[in-house]
Amino acid sequence: MSLITVERIKLFSTRSPWWCMIIAAVLSIGLAALATGFATGPDEARVTPAMTQFGVGLGQMVIMVMAALAVTTEYRFGTIRTSFQAVPQRAALLLNKTVVVATLAAVVGLAASWGSWAVGNLLAPSADMAINTNAEWRLMFGQAFVYALSAIFAIAVGILIRQSAGAIAILILWPLLVESLLPLIPKIGDDLQKWTPFTNANQFLNGEQDMGLAGAEAAGASTALSPWWALAYFAAWGIGLLIIALAAASKRDA
Amino acid sequence: MIEAQGLTKRYGATVAVDNLSFEVKPGKVTGFLGPNGAGKSTTMRMILGLDTPTSGDVRIDGQRYRDLHQPLTKIGALLDAKWVHPNRSARAHLAWMAASNKLPKSSVDKALEMVGLTSVANKRAGAYSLGMSQRLGIAGALLGDPEVLLFDEPVNGLDPEGILWIRNFMHRLASEGRTVLVSSHLLSEMAQTAEELIVIGRGKLIAQSSTQEFVDRASGTTIKVRSPQLDQLAGVLNQQQLVTRIEDVDKQGKALFVEGDLTTDQIGEAAAAHGIVLHELTLQRGSLEQAFMQMTGDSVQYHAHDELAHVGDVRLDAPSNVEVVSGPKEDN
Incomplete structure (x- = not known):
């Protein structure tokens, strides 16, 4: 428990995590307001809960930045050495950091998803915004899992790269560019994309979802896995990377 | 521990x-x-x-x-x-x-x-x-x-x-x-x-x-001797094959610095035996700096090519017939 306290103090005694959390929430809810607020007249009735959630994916990016920074700033300022000096059991320390950051990410994820839904509810009062299908429940609560696992993924990358700019570049470019450009590769591109981590996270959230006015394409690429297996697959990536990262951090010089 | x-x-x-x-x-x-x-x-x-x-x-x-x-x-x-x-x-x-x-x-x-x-x-x-x-x-x-x-x-x-x-x-x-x-x-x-x-x-x-x-x-001890008959004293001590050097110390005259295993007692007695007047006879401890330079002279990793070059690793690594040309020669 004491190591949880350590990481909680570290995280909340600087400002950048607060900013990241605020930005994540504002981006999510703001985009929900745009996506639903401009739907007027007959369009308004075609707004669905899933349509309020596009911005939550942006917030997820910001949370990944926060999670990566929680590690890379320690390397940047040398506090990682003070940390390892205070707790030579490095893997345990970093694991506790991961728990703290991932838990916080889950909370922000829930705030973002339900806050976005609430704004949509407010701006599109005539639409059917009730959460009443399994897919919709999965989407609304699933953001917590996706946020937490994204944070784990980001922490692992942060530990491996040890450098803010590099880690953030990877975390932004990988889901946004690499995974979406893979289908351009002839023959194998589509199959490759089906097995990338963030496309599967998206499959978990948006698979079998009613996109309403936004159209079915808004759900993004689907994968070979059913939504819950897609989440398990995404989790395997995050946890696998974390195990590699913890092993690396324990072995190399601080 | x-x-x-x-x-x-x-x-x-x-x-x-x-x-x-x-x-x-x-x-x-x-x-x-x-x-x-x-x-x-x-x-x-x-x-x-x-x-x-x-x-x-x-x-x-x-x-x-x-x-x-x-x-x-x-x-x-x-x-x-x-x-x-x-x-x-x-x-x-x-x-x-x-x-x-x-x-x-x-x-x-x-x-x-x-x-x-x-x-x-x-x-x-x-x-x-x-x-x-x-x-x-x-x-x-x-x-x-x-x-x-x-x-x-x-x-x-x-x-x-x-x-x-x-x-x-x-x-x-x-x-x-x-x-x-x-x-x-x-x-x-x-x-x-x-x-x-x-x-x-x-x-x-x-x-x-x-x-x-x-x-x-590391630095041994140095004995400082001041005397109006310094040259004579230096001669006596040189006969005993001790390392000596003479340096200007003040306006009143010159001082002799004796380095070696001699004690002040021995120098005093040698001077008395030859009828040499002594104005000062003191034991001077080496400083830590001197000791340090002496001990680590070969171990300084990055030498400036100055007068220290001859004690550094530069010469040690060079073939024996090649002198280091960039540093001034030592003056002894």
Whole structure:
């Protein structure tokens, strides 16, 4: 428990995590307001809960930045050495950091998803915004899992790269560019994309979802896995990377 | 007690620490001395389990650092005062350190009080001056009230007031019976603080002894003689085949410096036997600086090509028939 306290103090005694959390929430809810607020007249009735959630994916990016920074700033300022000096059991320390950051990410994820839904509810009062299908429940609560696992993924990358700019570049470019450009590769591109981590996270959230006015394409690429297996697959990536990262951090010089 | 056995650290082809064995005796201030780049910091990082030795090991009371639980209660260290998040307050910095070793919250206030940072404890550490950062680092080292303390170049870059403060603090720690290992390339500093010395150069152990012994052994002693009949005296001493040199000392005349195993008694008697008048006959101890240069002359890693070049590794590495041309020739 004491190591949880350590990481909680570290995280909340600087400002950048607060900013990241605020930005994540504002981006999510703001985009929900745009996506639903401009739907007027007959369009308004075609707004669905899933349509309020596009911005939550942006917030997820910001949370990944926060999670990566929680590690890379320690390397940047040398506090990682003070940390390892205070707790030579490095893997345990970093694991506790991961728990703290991932838990916080889950909370922000829930705030973002339900806050976005609430704004949509407010701006599109005539639409059917009730959460009443399994897919919709999965989407609304699933953001917590996706946020937490994204944070784990980001922490692992942060530990491996040890450098803010590099880690953030990877975390932004990988889901946004690499995974979406893979289908351009002839023959194998589509199959490759089906097995990338963030496309599967998206499959978990948006698979079998009613996109309403936004159209079915808004759900993004689907994968070979059913939504819950897609989440398990995404989790395997995050946890696998974390195990590699913890092993690396324990072995190399601080 | 800290015990190093055959400690070695290689980075690629570079050997930073080379088969280093030493022990830091309990209840004393031990100076860890060496030129820049000698491997002092690397050794300290290995003691603290931050860097893994290529071979050999180092133990604290028989245990490897990595196996210690709540290490801050056993060994406190300040390797770099800058290892603080600039946007975190001093109090928050110490608070997480205390939590990591299950130390009570009161230990934070106590440590802040001890280094005199209580009034600025809630300010962000990035706004601290170097002297204040150094104090914060020391507060971190003292947090767990450890028996052993490690400081890497604690006076580096400090103003005279800061240096004095650190120096007094070391004395206080030693008088409390703590074991202190403090590294420095400032020898005069060590002469004032350290009782024991571990001297390294190019990663190798050069000497481990008491400070006094080190100075005695390395530089020997010089005897200063002033006399109106200096030439005559020099002749007498030269007959006994002693190393002598004559230097201008003051307006009244010249002084003779005798280096070797002679005592003042022998010189006095030799002078009396030849009827030579002596104005002064004193024993002069070598300074730590002299001892250090003499011992580490071969071990300085990066020489300027100046008059020191001839004692450095440049000539040692060169074929014997090639002289170093860039440095001026020695004048003896």
